[in-house]
Amino acid sequence: MSSSGTIQFRHHQAILAAAIVAFFGALPLAGARWYLLPVLLVPLAVAVWAWRSGTDADARELRVRALLGQRRISWDRVVALAADPRGRAVARLDDGQRVPLPAVRGTDLPRLVSATGQTLPETAD
Numbered sequence: 001m002s003s004s005g006t007i008q009f010r011h012h013q014a015i016l017a018a019a020i021v022a023f024f025g026a027l028p029l030a031g032a033r034w035y036l037l038p039v040l041l042v043p044l045a046v047a048v049w050a051w052r053s054g055t056d057a058d059a060r061e062l063r064v065r066a067l068l069g070q071r072r073i074s075w076d077r078v079v080a081l082a083a084d085p086r087g088r089a090v091a092r093l094d095d096g097q098r099v100p101l102p103a104v105r106g107t108d109l110p111r112l113v114s115a116t117g118q119t120l121p122e123t124a125d
Helices: 013-032 034-052 106-114
Strands: 005-012 054-057 061-065 070-073 077-085 088-093 100-105
Touching: 005 100, 005 106, 013 034, 034 077, 054 106, 077 100, 077 106, 088 106
Parallel strands: none
Antiparallel strands: 005 054, 054 061, 054 100, 061 070, 077 088, 088 100
């Protein structure tokens, strides 16, 4: 947890390391012909996604970060937190929408709630 009271969940750094290795592994292929240069974009996009995506939470809101954007969700809108069948965390909003929480596992939910100082009406569907 950072000093500002925000807890951050990020994907495992092994994904970033694998993307960097894949980028350097694709260099000879991309260098062979000019039209193969876009091959480098795939590991580059994976690296940026692994570095950037995740979930941040503080006492005011959840911030869901993706490759190219982010979404802020006030805790007032969160009705429930639950794990899907694959063990990934999902927030259910007051309008019925389900928002996956990147890099948060179902087992992380108690830590997410306690670190933000929030109490939710329910923790499962």
